[in-house]
Amino acid sequence: MAAADELTFHEFQEATDLLAETPDAVTTSKNDQPTPQGHVAVAMGLGGSYGAEEEVEEESDKAALLQGEKQQPGFWTFGYYQSFFDVDTSQVLDRIKGSLLPWPGHNFVRHHLRSRPDLYGPFWICATLAFVLAITGNLTLLLAQRRDPSIHYSPQFHKVTVAGITIYCYAWLVPLALWGFLQWRKGVRERMGPYTFLETVCIYGYSLFIFIPTVVLWLIPVPWLQWLFGVLALALSAAGLVFALWPVVREDSRLAAAALLSTVVLLHTLLALGCKLYFFQPLPPEHMAPPPQATSLHPHTLLPPTLPRSITAS
């Protein structure tokens, strides 16, 4: 009957025709799980060496297809920000481990972030670091007072505010400047695109993680040990930053690359040094905590000799 012909599904006809022509082809669909194994089976049939690459390519193609089809919600909706917190515990721990052990060929962004930066890590690492800085700084004062009762102990709550503002400004404004600079130099680069803003924030945020155990270890009142830990942490952290930024900066002119990397390392050093000197100096009762300006660093340099003397005295 003519009506029955019209009612048949024409897509099926086309698909079966295509399959009849090319019996090796496999039809793909977005959502079914068994097709990756099916792809691997087909690729293995073609040639063993193609197997692994085919699988990786198919997976990345599928991922790109899925990402491209997902509608990006507007920045005023809650769902937009929810996409930045789409991480599991194991992923966060893996990123932290990756930042602790930087390796020359091992790009943090490509290997650990895999183009899915998150805001959870940078935000809570900065919060933890700010509070740990203030608390251990206060503990140092308490321990110093135990040894030398002439030092006046007070809870020094304002240091929490100072620590918080410093760490958050560093971890969010410096990546903004870096991102701006990389965008400006974008034209020079052919091979690798610049990092997005979130990826630079992630690099900086996760690189600050190593300072958390370092700050806790700074409670040990042995000055050369404190400086040793500080230098170690700074070296690891700055190395992580440099290795992450090197692939992007490599194609730029020598001068720009050297200037950028040395500025990054210098700012990081200044942060570590500033934290060490501001939060970890017990003050004699006459001097109240001055704000951390360059001129006030000179009275601070007179203070370290008091610590070893009080240790030997007790």
Place this chain on the structure above:
Amino acid sequence: MAEAAESPGDRGTASPRPLFAGLSDVSISQDIPVEGEITIPMRSHIQEFDSSTLNESVQNTIMRDLKAVGKKFMHVLYPRKSNTLLRDWDLWGPLILCVTLALMLQRGSADSEKDGGPQFAEVFVIVWFGAVTITLNTKLLGGNISFFQSLCVLGYCILPLTVAMLICRLVLLAKPGPVNFVVRFFVVIVMFAWSIVASTAFLADSQPPNRKALAVYPVFLFYFVISWMILTFTPQ
């Protein structure tokens, strides 16, 4: 009455009488009174929205709210898996606890130097903005708990730490020394652990299992900072 119209027709054909055939004979008229009470059994707390609570005495209102707050305090002190804190959330308890804690923690006005413990406003801001940040974090990670329910749970679970503050203040009236410090340290540690256990008992179910640690860690940090403020409190 379409059904009644059909039934006489059915009766015409010799079939057994349908079940409600007699209904067609009934008409609602004044001589058959329809009386009785149609009441839906209401849960007790819906009556709060009833306008009759406007007419009750102030004492009744206050006592009812205080009893609700007290009941939730008991749930925090003996944490079981129950939904009372989540279902009937209120923010009176957290407000009372936060104000008490901030009043006890603030340094005296005679000490005008920058060094010193937190001011009232600083404690207040830390507690409320900390709770809001943790709630936002939980919701962004994909938890299915409402904003105010989470604030309610976090605020009520400060109760053990407020009790620790009271005990510390009493202990500080005694002679200062290492024993004094050890006692305070022990009390604060126990109450800190109690707060964490209580809040996790209520909040942990709202997250998928592969993100539970991510949601619990900020709660840990929040109560740790409050415990630190309590432990380092020195009276002037």
